[in-house]
Amino acid sequence: xxxxxxxxxxxxxxxxxxxxxxxxxxxxxxxxxxxxxxxxxxxxxxxxxxxxxxxxxxxxxxxxxxxxxxxxxxxxxxxxxxxxxxxxxxxxxxxxxxxxxxxxxxxxxxxxxxxxxxxxxxxxxxxxxxxxxxxxxxxxxxxxxxxxxxxxxxxxxxxxxxxxxxxxxxxxxxxxxxxxxxxxxxxxxxxxxxxxxxxxxxxxxxxxxxxxxxxxxxxxxxxxxxxxxxxxxxxxxxxxxxxxxxxxxxxxxxxxxxxxxxxxxxxxxxxx
Amino acid sequence: xxxxxxxxxxxxxxxxxxxxxxxxxxxxxxxxxxxxxxxxxxxxxxxxxxxxxxxxxxxxxxxxxxxxxxxxxxxxxxxxxxxxxxxxxxxxxxxxxxxxxxxxxxxxxxxxxxxxxxxxxxxxxxxxxxxxxxxxxxxxxxxxxxxxxxxxxxxxxxxxxxxxxxxxxxxxxxxxxxxxxxxxxxxxxxxxxxxxxxxxxxxxxxxxxxxxxxxxxxxxxxxxxxxxxxxxxxxxxxxxxxxxxxxx
Numbered sequence: 001x002x003x004x005x006x007x008x009x010x011x012x013x014x015x016x017x018x019x020x021x022x023x024x025x026x027x028x029x030x031x032x033x034x035x036x037x038x039x040x041x042x043x044x045x046x047x048x049x050x051x052x053x054x055x056x057x058x059x060x061x062x063x064x065x066x067x068x069x070x071x072x073x074x075x076x077x078x079x080x081x082x083x084x085x086x087x088x089x090x091x092x093x094x095x096x097x098x099x100x101x102x103x104x105x106x107x108x109x110x111x112x113x114x115x116x117x118x119x120x121x122x123x124x125x126x127x128x129x130x131x132x133x134x135x136x137x138x139x140x141x142x143x144x145x146x147x148x149x150x151x152x153x154x155x156x157x158x159x160x161x162x163x164x165x166x167x168x169x170x171x172x173x174x175x176x177x178x179x180x181x182x183x184x185x186x187x188x189x190x191x192x193x194x195x196x197x198x199x200x201x202x203x204x205x206x207x208x209x210x211x212x213x214x215x216x217x218x219x220x221x222x223x224x225x226x227x228x229x230x231x232x233x234x235x236x237x238x239x240x241x242x243x244x245x246x247x248x249x250x251x252x253x254x255x256x257x258x259x260x261x262x263x264x265x266x267x268x269x270x271x272x
Numbered sequence: 273x274x275x276x277x278x279x280x281x282x283x284x285x286x287x288x289x290x291x292x293x294x295x296x297x298x299x300x301x302x303x304x305x306x307x308x309x310x311x312x313x314x315x316x317x318x319x320x321x322x323x324x325x326x327x328x329x330x331x332x333x334x335x336x337x338x339x340x341x342x343x344x345x346x347x348x349x350x351x352x353x354x355x356x357x358x359x360x361x362x363x364x365x366x367x368x369x370x371x372x373x374x375x376x377x378x379x380x381x382x383x384x385x386x387x388x389x390x391x392x393x394x395x396x397x398x399x400x401x402x403x404x405x406x407x408x409x410x411x412x413x414x415x416x417x418x419x420x421x422x423x424x425x426x427x428x429x430x431x432x433x434x435x436x437x438x439x440x441x442x443x444x445x446x447x448x449x450x451x452x453x454x455x456x457x458x459x460x461x462x463x464x465x466x467x468x469x470x471x472x473x474x475x476x477x478x479x480x481x482x483x484x485x486x487x488x489x490x491x492x493x494x495x496x497x498x499x500x501x502x503x504x505x506x507x508x509x510x511x512x513x514x515x516x517x518x519x520x
Contacts, residue, residue: 150423150441150443151423153420153422153423153441153442153443154422154423154424154443156420156422157422157423157425160422200439200457201439203420203439
């Protein structure tokens with residue numbers, strides 16, 4: 001039985017899709033059979049980040065409406081074994097998603113996979129609610145800024161009330177905090193919230209911290225999830241995040257200001 | 273010129289009013305049954321159903337849980353506008369508030385309350401306290417909430433005090449008929465004494481509230497003394513104004 005994990009945030013542009021792509025890649029690299037589903041119907045991006053946009057034929061909505069079977073819509077990742085992508089439709093709108101349809105797809109995927117990642121759209125509307133509804137765990141992606149933290153707080157409230165587990169009185173969804181675009185310099189200068197501020201307000205378990213990094217921008221434009229760029233700080237941070245998701249104990253990295261040594265100053269090494 | 277500024281400053285005034293109101297007394301809690309019979313009534317007298325405000329009286333029903341949302345939807349479909357609920361159990365009252373409806377106590381209780389609210393002069397306050405001490409005070413329900421009250425959530429204690437063991441985050445709202453105690457940071461809105469109890473207070477471990485209100489007297493975030501921000505604080509209504517001071 002697969003674990004269903006929703007990657008959500010409330011606010012847009014904080015790194016949900018990047019994180020969903022990076023974490024699903026990381027899970028597959030550890031041998032877990034993983035599928036990542038784009039719930040952002042009408043504004044799909046996951047296929048671009050995963051670099052499979054040229055191979056999309058059928059999508060989530062086609063499957064829900066019975067125009068294709070699940071296996072026709074699943075795209076096998078070219079780089080990692082065990083990784084599949086279920087793209088969203090770009091031409092429909094979010095009302096094309098139905099709860100029964102989503103339930104059926106997840107039920108089928110559960111039999112074959114170890115992990116199902118649901119990449120939620122921004123907002124708290126239908127698409128986002130369906131992406132979280134069936135989840136067992138949630139990764140709440142938050143940037144170190146006030147509006148992002150507040151929106152994450154709102155999402156945490158919804159996770160505790162508007163999901164299947166909440167409605168049926170089962171164990172609550174396991175909530176993880178993933179802080180992205182963390183820039184220790186700007187935190188120190190007071191431009192951004194500190195990690196401690198965020199943790200105090202949201203009061204949930206910290207899964208990982210991803211530093212602001214050029215590697216992320218490069219990765220999304222090249223369509224290669226940043227987890228593959230293991231020499232980069234962001235790639236390593238996502239790798240740590242995946243380890244923690246699998247229950248390993250990893251020390252936190254990249255959250256403190258690194259004083260640049262003489263050598264790195266001369267050769268421009270270090271942060272990439 | 274100055275007159276203009278003054279009139280603009282007073283954006284509104286609260287006034288008491290007695291408005292005619294239709295009470296819809298429910299004998300059944302079944303939304304379908306209500307729908308069918310409403311449809312019949314609608315065809316008989318369409319003039320009545322013009323977004324008429326109604327108070328749903330549920331006093332005759334003996335059910336702790338009602339499909340209030342569906343009943344309201346049925347009413348709205350037939351151009352009746354539910355504005356409040358009268359009577360019913362605690363869950364009914366909670367769901368009325370959640371639906372944005374007012375709640376009135378059952379008729380017998382309401383009459384005594386109305387009398388109480390007329391006698392608001394300090395002299396009467398004393399006598400009322402005296403009589404209160406003679407008859408044993410009814411046990412008030414304190415509501416205990418463990419965990420973080422998150423943005424968009426609302427937690428209320430309709431009859432008594434509210435105790436939150438955790439933080440109340442920005443964008444969240446806590447309400448109580450009595451006092452509110454927050455054992456954590458209060459970053460959202462806190463409204464104590466929502467039925468008019470001016471003796472109610474608000475207590476918190478860290479004050480960062482968006483709004484504080486006791487019996488309808490409120491202070492916004494920017495009215496709060498900057499020195500009290502982030503500190504343990506208590507809030508009371510004294511001498512006709514809201515007083516915020518360090519806790520203890």
